[in-house]
Amino acid sequence: MDLLTDLFSHHGLVAVAAAVLLHQLGAPLPSTPLLLLLLGAESATRDGFAFRAFVAITAAAMVANALWFWAGRRVLSALCVVSISPDTCVRQNELSFARRGVLTLLIAKFVPGLSMLAPPLAGALGMPAGRFLSWNLLGSAAWAGAGLLAGRVFHAQIDALLRGLSQLGGAALALGVAVVAGYLAWRLWHRARVRRELNRFExxxxxxxxxxxxxxxxxxxxxxxxxxxxxxxxxxxxxxxxxxxxxxxxxxxxxxxxxxxxxxxxxxxxxxxxxxxxxxxxxxxxxxxxxxxxxxxxxxxxxx
Known part of the structure; x- marks a missing residue:
C-alpha cells in the first residue's frame, strides 16, 4: 500500500490517465471507480489537484472514445463477440440510441458494457462528429467529476482503508487477488451454465x-x-x-x-x-x- 500511495503522490495523474485510456479502449483495468476515488481522496489534501485530475481523466476518455467513434460499425460486432448472443448485444445498444438519442452518451460511462459500445455505435449510426464530441465531452466530464467528487467526500474513509490495508501488508494483496479471481470464476461459471442451458434446448x-x-x-x-x-x-x-x-x-x-x-x-x-x-x-x-x-x-x- 505504501507503493500505491507513493504512486499517487508522484505519478497519480499520469497513472490514472493511462488507466482510463486503456480501460476505455477495452482493457479490463479497474479505472472505475477505484482509481477515480483514490484521486478524489488525494485531491482533498492538494490544492489545484482536483482540476488537473479532472482534465486528465476527461481528456483520456475523449481520446479513446474518439478512436472508437471513427472505427464505427466495423468493430461493433467484434466488441459484442464476448456476449453469449452477439446479435442481441448489438440490437439492444441500437435500441438504447433509438430511445435516448444523444442522451445515451451522457449516461454511457455509468452503465457497464454501454461505455464500450456507445462510441462505435454512434459512428455506425452516422452521428455527426461535432455532435458526438460535444455530447461525449459532457458525459466524460460528468463521469470524471462524479468519481472525483465521491473520492473527495469520502477521503477520510478512503485514507483509513488504505492505512488498514497497509498494515496487512502482503495479505491485502492476496485478498484483493482472491476477490478478483473469485469474481471472474463466478462470471465464467455463470456464462458456461447459461450456454449449456441454451445448447440443450430442443x-x-x-x-x-x-x-x-x-x-x-x-x-x-x-x-x-x-x-x-x-x-x-x-x-x-x-x-x-x-x-x-x-x-x-x-x-x-x-x-x-x-x-x-x-x-x-x-x-x-x-x-x-x-x-x-x-x-x-x-x-x-x-x-x-x-x-x-x-x-x-x-x-x-x-x-x-
Whole structure:
C-alpha cells in the first residue's frame, strides 16, 4: 500500500490517465471507480489537484472514445463477440440510441458494457462528429467529476482503508487477488451454465419442421435476426430480442407450434427466444442451423 500511495503522490495523474485510456479502449483495468476515488481522496489534501485530475481523466476518455467513434460499425460486432448472443448485444445498444438519442452518451460511462459500445455505435449510426464530441465531452466530464467528487467526500474513509490495508501488508494483496479471481470464476461459471442451458434446448431439423407442416400442424416460424431481414421463411413473424415484452405477442396463437430461428453461432439467439416463449406458456423449439440450414435443405424463402 505504501507503493500505491507513493504512486499517487508522484505519478497519480499520469497513472490514472493511462488507466482510463486503456480501460476505455477495452482493457479490463479497474479505472472505475477505484482509481477515480483514490484521486478524489488525494485531491482533498492538494490544492489545484482536483482540476488537473479532472482534465486528465476527461481528456483520456475523449481520446479513446474518439478512436472508437471513427472505427464505427466495423468493430461493433467484434466488441459484442464476448456476449453469449452477439446479435442481441448489438440490437439492444441500437435500441438504447433509438430511445435516448444523444442522451445515451451522457449516461454511457455509468452503465457497464454501454461505455464500450456507445462510441462505435454512434459512428455506425452516422452521428455527426461535432455532435458526438460535444455530447461525449459532457458525459466524460460528468463521469470524471462524479468519481472525483465521491473520492473527495469520502477521503477520510478512503485514507483509513488504505492505512488498514497497509498494515496487512502482503495479505491485502492476496485478498484483493482472491476477490478478483473469485469474481471472474463466478462470471465464467455463470456464462458456461447459461450456454449449456441454451445448447440443450430442443432443436428440430428443417426436414422435421417440413414434416410437421405436411401433417397439418400449425407451425409458426419466429425470426429473431436483428434488424429487418431481406427474406424470411414463409409466414415467419419477427421477434426483436432487444425489446422483448408481452405486447409483442398480441394475437399470437397459443395452440401453435412455434419454431424460432436466427443466423447466429449455435442458434443461441433462437434458443433465447424459444426459452422466453416457453416461459409464457407457448410451445417453442429451435430450428437447428437457422435460416442457412433451411436454405441448404432446398426449402424456399420469401421476401420479408
Amino acid at each position: 432443436r428440430l431439423e428443417p426436414a422435421d419442421v417440413a414434416a410437421l407442416q405436411r401433417q397439418g400442424c400449425q407451425v409458426v416460424f419466429v425470426d429473431v435476426r436483428g434488424g429487418p431481414p431481406a427474406s424470411r421463411i414463409p409466414g415467419a413473424r419477427h421477434l426483436d430480442l432487444g425489446a422483448l415484452g408481452d405486447a409483442a405477442l398480441a394475437g399470437w396463437p397459443v395452440e401453435a407450434e412455434f419454431v424460432t430461428y436466427c443466423a447466429c453461432p449455435n442458434d443461441v439467439s433462437a434458443a433465447r427466444a424459444a426459452q422466453w416463449l416457453k416461459a409464457r406458456g407457448y410451445q417453442a423449439r429451435v430450428l437447428r442451423g437457422g435460416v442457412d440450414a433451411w436454405v441448404q435443405a432446398g426449402l424456399a424463402l420469401e421476401p420479408a
